[in-house]
Amino acid sequence: MADNNYEPSAEAKAGRPFPVSWDQFHRDCRALTWRLNEVGPFHAVIAITRGGLVPAAIVARELGLRVIDTVCVASYDHDKQSDLQVLKGVSPDVAKLGGGTGKGLLIVDDLVDTGTTGRLVRQMLPDAHFATVYAKPKGKPLVDTFITEVSQDTWIHFPWDTALSFQPPIRP
Numbered sequence: 261m262a263d264n265n266y267e268p269s270a271e272a273k274a275g276r277p278f279p280v281s282w283d284q285f286h287r288d289c290r291a292l293t294w295r296l297n298e299v300g301p302f303h304a305v306i307a308i309t310r311g312g313l314v315p316a317a318i319v320a321r322e323l324g325l326r327v328i329d330t331v332c333v334a335s336y337d338h339d340k341q342s343d344l345q346v347l348k349g350v351s352p353d354v355a356k357l358g359g360g361t362g363k364g365l366l367i368v369d370d371l372v373d374t375g376t377t378g379r380l381v382r383q384m385l386p387d388a389h390f391a392t393v394y395a396k397p398k399g400k401p402l403v404d405t406f407i408t409e410v411s412q413d414t415w416i417h418f419p420w421d422t423a424l425s426f427q428p429p430i431r432p
């Protein structure tokens with residue numbers, strides 16, 4: 261019998277795969293930092309876990325920032341979007357540096373997709389600068405600085421989620 265409750269994953273709905281290598285990701289993070297360097301200085305970096313941890317480390321290294329905090333959220337179970345859960349908010353020391361509204365703080369995530377996560381962090385820290393490496397159209401208005409826009413029907417495959425594998429030739 262057909263399963264009428266079948267809900268395709270966000271990845272399946274997106275359809276168009278966009279694999280990103282470590283090299284490419286590093287280059288894109290550096291490009292992002294060049295832009296952020298024009299906007300700063302910043303007191304601290306806040307990584308949106310988990311995807312924001314990798315770009316936040318690279319950006320912090322390039323900008324010479326050593327105060328790094330996390331906001332821990334979960335919105336996708338692998339590739340199915342569920343309710344957003346905040347597992348950890350901004351630490352009191354870093355919140356103080358941002359005067360309570362996030363002024364002078366830099367929030368970093370790997371991407372904005374629907375904008376659900378971005379909307380939440382903007383509510384938490386309305387005056388912070390929100391940067392992502394990649395942006396899809398629905399989430400783009402929430403981001404202050406990003407490097408590469410991809411279409412809404414693209415699914416980005418990050419290097420920490422993937423591995424090299426054999427591909428059959430195009431002409432068998």
Ligand SMILES: O=P(O)(O)OC[C@H]1O[C@H](OP(=O)(O)OP(=O)(O)O)[C@H](O)[C@@H]1O
Nearest residue numbers: 309310311335336372373374375376377
């Ligand atoms: O704009 P949105 O539709 O909210 O999607 C973007 C968010 O989704 C992913 O995180 P996810 O919740 O999958 O967790 P992860 O970072 O731990 O992989 C990604 O890292 C962004 O944080």
Ligand code: HPA
Nearest residue numbers: 336373414415416417418
């Ligand atoms: O395109 C994506 N790739 C990986 N994780 C994601 N989380 C939301 N959108 C994406």
Ligand SMILES: [Mg+2]
Nearest residue numbers: 309310311312
């Ligand atoms: Mg994330």
